[in-house]
Amino acid sequence: MILVLLVLIPLCAGILSCSFSGKNSKMHSWISLIALMADFGLTVFIWAKYYSHVGISGQADWMIEINREWIPQLGINFHLAMDSLSLILVSLTVFLGMMAVVSSWTEIKDRIGFFHLNLLAVLAGIIGVFLALDLFLFYFFWELMLVPMYFLIAIWGHENRLYASMKFFIFTQLSGLLMLIAILGLYFVHGKNSGTYTFDYMHLLGTPMPAKTAMWLMLGFLIAFTVKLPVVPVHSWLPDAHTEAPTAGSVILAGLLLKTGAYGLFRFVVPLFPDAAFAFAPAAMVLAVIGILYGAVMAFAQTDLKRLVAYTSISHMGFVFLGVFAWNTLALQGAVMQIICHGISTGALFMLVGGLQERIHTREVNRMGGLWSVVPRMGAVGLFFAMASLGLPGLGNFVAEFLVLIGTYKTNVTMTVLATAGLVTATVYSLWMIHVTFFGLNKERWKIPDFSLREMSAMAVMILSLVLLGLYPQPVLDTADQSLNNLQKIVKEYRTTIAERQKLEDPASDKSESGIQSVADSRGSQ
Numbered sequence: 001m002i003l004v005l006l007v008l009i010p011l012c013a014g015i016l017s018c019s020f021s022g023k024n025s026k027m028h029s030w031i032s033l034i035a036l037m038a039d040f041g042l043t044v045f046i047w048a049k050y051y052s053h054v055g056i057s058g059q060a061d062w063m064i065e066i067n068r069e070w071i072p073q074l075g076i077n078f079h080l081a082m083d084s085l086s087l088i089l090v091s092l093t094v095f096l097g098m099m100a101v102v103s104s105w106t107e108i109k110d111r112i113g114f115f116h117l118n119l120l121a122v123l124a125g126i127i128g129v130f131l132a133l134d135l136f137l138f139y140f141f142w143e144l145m146l147v148p149m150y151f152l153i154a155i156w157g158h159e160n161r162l163y164a165s166m167k168f169f170i171f172t173q174l175s176g177l178l179m180l181i182a183i184l185g186l187y188f189v190h191g192k193n194s195g196t197y198t199f200d201y202m203h204l205l206g207t208p209m210p211a212k213t214a215m216w217l218m219l220g221f222l223i224a225f226t227v228k229l230p231v232v233p234v235h236s237w238l239p240d241a242h243t244e245a246p247t248a249g250s251v252i253l254a255g256l257l258l259k260t261g262a263y264g265l266f267r268f269v270v271p272l273f274p275d276a277a278f279a280f281a282p283a284a285m286v287l288a289v290i291g292i293l294y295g296a297v298m299a300f301a302q303t304d305l306k307r308l309v310a311y312t313s314i315s316h317m318g319f320v321f322l323g324v325f326a327w328n329t330l331a332l333q334g335a336v337m338q339i340i341c342h343g344i345s346t347g348a349l350f351m352l353v354g355g356l357q358e359r360i361h362t363r364e365v366n367r368m369g370g371l372w373s374v375v376p377r378m379g380a381v382g383l384f385f386a387m388a389s390l391g392l393p394g395l396g397n398f399v400a401e402f403l404v405l406i407g408t409y410k411t412n413v414t415m416t417v418l419a420t421a422g423l424v425t426a427t428v429y430s431l432w433m434i435h436v437t438f439f440g441l442n443k444e445r446w447k448i449p450d451f452s453l454r455e456m457s458a459m460a461v462m463i464l465s466l467v468l469l470g471l472y473p474q475p476v477l478d479t480a481d482q483s484l485n486n487l488q489k490i491v492k493e494y495r496t497t498i499a500e501r502q503k504l505e506d507p508a509s510d511k512s513e514s515g516i517q518s519v520a521d522s523r524g525s526q
Contacts, residue, residue, distance in 0.1 A: 008124075074199075135199040247354025250310075271490045277325070333407075
C-alpha cells in the first residue's frame with residue numbers, strides 16, 4: 001500500500017489544512033511540509049531498498065505494484081506501479097513540493113487553508129500520473145492536476161490572473177480531451193483484436209493496428225503531452241500562467257507539471273506507438289529545435305523578470321523533447337537529467353523572482369538594477385542558478401544537455417548543431433538577466449531585506465543538489481537505466497514482431513521493413 005500512501009498523504013494533509021481554523025496561519029504550512037516530508041521519507045526508503053537491485057538481470061520491471069479490480073465491467077483496474085523512472089520523478093515531485101511550501105510561507109495571506117488544499121491536491125495528482133498504469137486511472141489523475149492548479153492561479157495570482165488561468169484551463173482541457181479520445185480508440189482497437197476490453201497499460205502494449213490508425217492515436221496522446229511540455233506552437237499558455245501564478249504555483253508549473261508531459265512521451269507515446277513515433281521523429285526534432293531557439297530569443301526580449309524565466313523553460317524543455325525522439329541510451333539519459341535539473345534550477349529562479357516581487361512589488365527589470373549591494377545573498381543565489389541555466393560545466397544542467405546533444409548527434413547531426421546554438425543564446429539571456437537585475441545603478445534606491453534563514457536554507461539544498469548532480473550523476477543515471485532499457489526493449493520487440501508479421505503477409509515488403517527495423521535497432525544500441 002506504499003504507493004497508495006504516496007498519493008493519500010498529501011490529499012489528507014490538504015483536507016486537514018483546509019479544515020484547520022486556528023489563528024496561527026503558519027500551522028497550515030507546517031501541516032503541508034510535514035506531510036511532504038513523510039512522502040519524501042517513503043521515496044528515500046524505496047530508493048535505499050531497491051537501488052542495489054537496479055540493473056540486475058532477472059529483476060522485475062516494477063519495484064512495487066498494486067493491481068486491484070475497480071470497474072471490471074469496463075476493464076478498469078486500480079493499477080499503480082513504480083519503476084526506476086517513476087521513483088525519480090516522484091522523488092522530484094515531493095522535493096519541489098516542499099520547496100513550494102517554503103516559498104509560500106509568508107506570501108499567501110488570504111484563504112491559506114484552501115491554498116494548501118489546492119497545492120497538495122496538485123501534487124497528489126502529479127504523483128498519481130507518475131504511478132498509474134491503467135489508462136483510465138492515468139487520465140483521472142491527469143485531470144486531477146488541472147482544477148486545483150486553475151484555482152491556484154485564479155485566486156492567488158497577480159494582475160491578469162483570471163485571463164491566465166482560463167487560458168491554462170482551455171489549453172490543457174482541450175488537449176486532455178484529445179488524449180481521452182485516443183485512449184478510448186486504443187481501448188476499442190485492442191478489444192476488437194483480442195476480444196478483451198481493458199485500459200491496462202501492460203495489456204495494451206503491442207496492440208496490432210494499421211499504420212494510419214496508430215498515427216492518429218499517437219497524435220492524440222502527443223498533443224496532450226506537448227501542450228504540457230510545452231512545445232512550440234502550443235506553448236502560449238505557459239508564459240501567461242507563469243507570470244500570473246503565485247510563487248508556489250510557478251514552482252509546481254515549471255518543476256513538475258511540465259514534466260508530466262515529458263513522462264507521457266517516455267511511458268506512452270513511443271512504447272505504445274513505436275512505428276508512428278519513429279515516423280514522426282524528424283518533425284518532432286524540428287519542433288524541438290524551434291522551441292530551443294524560440295524560447296531563448298523570446299526570453300532575451302522580455303522586460304518582465306518572471307516572464308523571462310518562463311520562456312527559458314520552453315527552451316530547456318526542448319532538449320527533453322529532442323532527447324526522447326532521438327531514442328537512444330545517451331539521449332534518454334540526458335532527457336531524464338534535464339527533467340530533474342531544469343525542475344530544480346528553474347524552480348529556484350521562480351522562488352528568487354517571487355522573493356523579489358514580494359519585497360519590491362514589481363517584476364519589471366527596468367525598475368531593478370544595483371540590487372547586489374542591497375541584497376547580496378539574493379544576488380549570489382541568482383548568479384548561481386543563472387549559471388546553471390546556461391549549462392555551466394560542473395552543474396547538473398550541463399550533464400543533461402551534453403548527453404542529449406551527444407545522443408542526438410548519433411541520430412541527426414543537423415538538429416544537433418542547431419540545438420547547440422541554444423546553449424549560446426542561453427548564455428546571453430542568463431547573463432543579461434543577472435546584469436539588469438543586480439548590477440548597474442540602484443535608480444529606485446531600493447532598501448529591502450535579504451534572504452532570510454528559511455529562504456537561504458531552501459536555496460542551499462537546491463544548490464547542493466545541482467552540484468552533486470553535476471559532479472556525480474551516476475547514481476541517477478544508474479537508477480534511470482533500468483526503466484529506460486526496459487522501454488527500449490519493449491519498442492524493439494514490438495517493431496520486430498510487426499516486421500516479422502508483415503514479412504509473412506507480404507514477402508515483397510521484407511527489404512523495406514528490415515531497413516526500418518535496422519534504424520530502430522541502431523537507435524536502441526546507441
